[in-house]
């Protein structure tokens with residue numbers, strides 16, 4: 001089945017292959033990504049409620065021989081949104097057409113793509129929040145009534161064409177659900193928020209990935225990697241690969257906790273999974289802004305780092321572990337954050353922290 005799926009995958013445009021590269025950018029080699037990506041609901045670890053709901057929806061649509069309702073996945077990067085989209089298409093035995101918001105630059109791109117869909121095809125739009133407004137409007141009628149109306153020619157020669165579409169399934173993925181307009185959001189019959197994984201699930205993912213990479217790892221060592229993975233399967237797989245490299249260079253065959261510590265320290269990953277950027281973020285607020293509150297624009301300028309990276313990647317995890325809080329005046333760090341990093345603040349600043 002997985003081979004079938006790979007054969008049926010259609011990449012829509014040049015820009016889209018760029019998007020795929022971005023998806024794999026996190027030092028994931030493409031070969032490993034293909035091997036490690038779960039191909040069925042059974043192989044997918046965690047997110048039980050979502051799997052249960054999707055499994056019912058896909059089975060029902062198969063039974064009725066109808067297209068599946070449109071699906072939206074949202075949540076931080078690396079939690080399995082693209083993976084679930086592939087699995088859906090696998091499960092309903094449909095074609096998988098992969099594109100992304102930025103690749104659909106002009107309405108003609110969208111109309112061309114939509115008019116070529118076959119019944120029950122899965123049209124996957126990654127970074128759906130980045131679709132231009134002019135293109136988004138075509139999606140409304142395409143999703144709701146399976147048709148698009150567009151105008152050809154100009155002036156006296158202008159003509160409206162009503163194009164009927166096959167009943168397809170749009171699967172959208174985004175790390176920024178807040179940027180989706182409500183007409184678009186409302187057209188998804190199935191909408192799922194992917195949340196960070198707990199250590200147990202991540203450790204199961206490390207064990208599963210190790211087996212697929214022919215590595216032997218015990219539960220204790222898998223948990224050590226899991227604990228530093230920021231609740232994120234992509235990071236768990238990446239750290240596993242870094243430890244594997246370290247062992248290989250040291251000519252050691254079995255994992256142990258000391259080696260995991262050593263190799264991840266070299267990578268700049270600490271015991272809670274914070275990396276250099278997380279630590280710089282906390283340090284800037286502590287040292288330059290007396291612990292906050294401070295706006296994201298100022299932090300981004302001080303760190304010389306893109307705002308989107310801070311709000312999509314850095315902040316959600318620091319919020320989750322209680323190292324920062326958001327107030328109406330901006331971001332503040334907490335006592336837990338300065339204790340973890342061993343930062344010394346002026347007494348009066350320290351007293352203001354939560």
Ligand SMILES: Nc1ncnc2c1ncn2[C@@H]1O[C@H](COP(=O)(O)OP(=O)(O)OP(=O)(O)O)[C@@H](O)[C@H]1O
Nearest residue numbers: 036037044045077078079080081082083205233234
């Ligand atoms: N539940 C899971 N079980 C096992 N492996 C998983 C799971 N979720 C994700 N992975 C692994 O993590 C990698 C990243 O997942 P995926 O590409 O689906 O994330 P994403 O949510 O689409 O990220 P982005 O927002 O950056 O596009 C996959 O290649 C897969 O190997």
Ligand SMILES: [Mg+2]
Nearest residue numbers: 023081082126
């Ligand atoms: Mg993705």
